[in-house]
Amino acid sequence: xxxxxxxxxxxxxxxxxxxxxRIHALVRIAFAFVALxxxxxxxxxxxxxxxxxxxxxxxxxxxxxxxxYFSVFAFAPGGIAVSxxxxxxxxxxVMLLLGVQARLAALWVFIWxxxxxxxxxxxxxxxxxxxxxxxxxxxxxxxxxxWTLPALKRGARGMAPSGVPRYGLILMRLQLTVIYWQxxxxxxxxxxxxxxxxxxxSYFMFSHHARWPGPWVxxxxxxxxxxxxxxxxxxxxxxxxxxxxxTRWWGVLMGTALHGGICxxxxxxxxxxxxxxxxxxxFLRKEDVEGLERWVRERRKPTVRG
Amino acid sequence: MSGTNxxxxxNAPDRVDSADDGxxxxxNRYGKALLLAFCCWHAVFLIVSIAPAPPSRGKHxxxxxxxxxxxxxxxxxxxxFDTIPVLHSLDVRxxxxxxxxAKIARGCVLPGFKPYPKPDSARYFVLLGRMVMFGDKxxxxxxxYLRKAAGLLPAAGDGESWxxxxxxxxxRNLFHIRRDxxxxxxxxxxxxxxxxxxxxx
Numbered sequence: 001x002x003x004x005x006x007x008x009x010x011x012x013x014x015x016x017x018x019x020x021x022r023i024h025a026l027v028r029i030a031f032a033f034v035a036l037x038x039x040x041x042x043x044x045x046x047x048x049x050x051x052x053x054x055x056x057x058x059x060x061x062x063x064x065x066x067x068x069y070f071s072v073f074a075f076a077p078g079g080i081a082v083s084x085x086x087x088x089x090x091x092x093x094v095m096l097l098l099g100v101q102a103r104l105a106a107l108w109v110f111i112w113x114x115x116x117x118x119x120x121x122x123x124x125x126x127x128x129x130x131x132x133x134x135x136x137x138x139x140x141x142x143x144x145x146x147w148t149l150p151a152l153k154r155g156a157r158g159m160a161p162s163g164v165p166r167y168g169l170i171l172m173r174l175q176l177t178v179i180y181w182q183x184x185x186x187x188x189x190x191x192x193x194x195x196x197x198x199x200x201x202s203y204f205m206f207s208h209h210a211r212w213p214g215p216w217v218x219x220x221x222x223x224x225x226x227x228x229x230x231x232x233x234x235x236x237x238x239x240x241x242x243x244x245x246x247t248r249w250w251g252v253l254m255g256t257a258l259h260g261g262i263c264x265x266x267x268x269x270x271x272x273x274x275x276x277x278x279x280x281x282x283f284l285r286k287e288d289v290e291g292l293e294r295w296v297r298e299r300r301k302p303t304v305r306g
Numbered sequence: 307m308s309g310t311n312x313x314x315x316x317n318a319p320d321r322v323d324s325a326d327d328g329x330x331x332x333x334n335r336y337g338k339a340l341l342l343a344f345c346c347w348h349a350v351f352l353i354v355s356i357a358p359a360p361p362s363r364g365k366h367x368x369x370x371x372x373x374x375x376x377x378x379x380x381x382x383x384x385x386x387f388d389t390i391p392v393l394h395s396l397d398v399r400x401x402x403x404x405x406x407x408a409k410i411a412r413g414c415v416l417p418g419f420k421p422y423p424k425p426d427s428a429r430y431f432v433l434l435g436r437m438v439m440f441g442d443k444x445x446x447x448x449x450x451y452l453r454k455a456a457g458l459l460p461a462a463g464d465g466e467s468w469x470x471x472x473x474x475x476x477x478r479n480l481f482h483i484r485r486d487x488x489x490x491x492x493x494x495x496x497x498x499x500x501x502x503x504x505x506x507x
Contacts, residue, residue, distance in 0.1 A: 008342065015345040016338075045429065053417040055433065057450030064446060067372045114377070122436045122447060123429045126386070133380040140344075167345045174352040183386035186358035199480060200387070206477045206489055207391035208426045218484050235386065268428040 015170055018163030022289035023282070025099070025144025027172065028106075030278045031134050032097035035109060038131060038271055039090055042116070046086055049120040052077040056120045064121070071118040072111060085115070096138075099148020106139040127275035133175050134279065141168020161289075172282035177239040179279075184236045195232065198225030204266075211267045234258045242283040252280050348379070355382040394490035395475035398422045398434050400455060400499075402462035402469065412459060414470065416451070419459075438472050438495065452502035459499070470497040 048054045050073055058077060062069045076085050089112040095105035113132040117124055142164040145151055151158035187195050194200040201224040204210065205217040217224065234254050241251030256277060263273035351374070359382070375381055398414040399422065413421035414434065423430050437448045452470060459468050475490030483489055 011346050012342060015342060047417055048415055049429070049433075051417075055416045055437075055451055057447055057454070060446035060450050067369050067376065070376065120433075123433045125428055125432065126384070129380060129384075136378055136380070167341065171345065171348055171352070174349055178352050178355045178382060179384045179386070181356045182358060182382070182384045185356055186385070189358050202480055203477055204387070204391055206394055206483070208393050208395055208431060209391055209428075213394065213489065215483065215487055215489065218480065221480075231387075267425055 015167035016165040019166035019169060020286040020289055021142055021144045021146055021162045021164040022293065023144070023169060023284050023286070024142045024164060025147035026284060026289060026292075027141075027169070027278075027281050028099070028102065028138055028143050029097055029147070030281045031131075031138050032093050032109070034271075034274050034278045035113075035131050035135070036090065036093040036097065037274065038127065039086060039093065041271065043086060046082050047079050049123050050082045050085075050116065051079045053079060056122060058119065061119055061121065065118055069118055071115040073115055073119040085112070099143065099145060100150065102143040102145070102148065103139075106135070106143065110135040110139045125269075125272060127272040130179065130272075130275040130279065134172065137168055137172050137175065141172075169282050172279065173243065176242070176279045176282065179276075180235045180239050184232065187232065195228060198228045200228045201225075201231070209266045209269065211265055231258065242280065245285060248283050248285070251283065255280055351379050352382070355379075359383050392477050393435070393474060394477045395473075396422075396426065396431060396435065397424075397473040398438070399471055400459060400468050401471045402459075403466045405463040407463065410462070416454065416458070419455075434472075438470075438497075439474075448497070449502045452497060452499050456499040456502065468499040470499065471495075472497070 042049070049056055052058060058073070061071075062074075072085055073082065076082060089108065092105040092108040092112070096102055096109055113128075113135040117128060117132055144164075146159050146161040192200075194203060202217055202221065205224065206213050234257075238251050238255045238258070241247040241254060243251075259273040259276045263270050400412040400414060400419065402410055404410050412419040415422065415430070422434070437451060455470070456468065462468055472495040474493045474495070476493060477483075477489065478491055
């Protein structure tokens, strides 16, 4: 019988193999940017969604919470307090973006996501759930300190990248796989006639989601059928393409086309598009970030000389 | 798992300042073991989540798993495109009559009774849609919302009361749209603010 240490080699190798920390840095930056955008879009409606004067009753949120209610808004129910919580969150997101006290900032950002989702569960879109899952994974992952403001101040030595364990990236990649493949498996186990007969996109184009609903949709019936099946194929294929090193850019391309298409044809779903594209960053490899760094350096050269 | 350069980066110099906290959240042997256990558990949790969730999840699930989902794992219910979107339009407002019998209206957005945003905002749509149309799930929210609105709206005319009026347009079958060009079938729901706990009509 093999000793336990041998059994642990496989998961240890999978999760603790070293990966360029610049990938973690890019994930941190992309996540903080998208979460900050989400916060900015929530700001005008903060009193409606989160304050006691708004539309979502705190008592109902507490009684509906399973297994318990966790939200900083329990201690900040009023209008000014809600604004205060959101301003602190904005500061934390900027700190996370810049890598200043990044772990502490990530902790607050995670608490923020738990809090607003518990306080106002009826207003949530799919992108909130994506951001909430990633806020936890960013919190427990290496944060990529080579691309931070403090590292920039330290100069070349501060910005030298380390090899860090890749467990955070593996879990993020698995999370993205779940997002797509659960949607696919749901249609296999609980078949939906609209997806099956190819009419889904036509109905989608007539729905309140649609940017341009109108009878014009009927003129493109065949195209809509093709699009419905293409969406299902893309959902199944994107994670597989992203996981394989050679095809990862095809996965990014297909994912960008899918979510970009939704963003163009659907009204007010831009945050979903951005959130999903943020998750693709976790699939980047060392050569990608090296190329990016080289590209930035080349762009900066003329400015420095000038 | 330290912050220094330990592998894979032959050309990169070590970062001398290792006082940062960002390389990894744990640095000792026991921490690593715990981290490995967590990674294995969370990976299994995610892989199992690929199977679609049972419809009852979220109501009376396993308390330990619910706790884990709430704090760490997330709900893991990904519809991607929601269900088939059959709703073509939505408009919500408060209505009553004044002392002269003329119809008066206020917007549905609190605070301030601002009008329902047009074109539809995704968040307002799901908020009102879930509150008004989802019987069980939205019940408590709807009752609380109607009670709050009833306390804030001005007095209506004699014998009149305020109602929440919900105009929905349901997308018609493609065959029928093709035949006469009408995209949606209008349906109106009315909730009396004097009876906020009544079932939706």
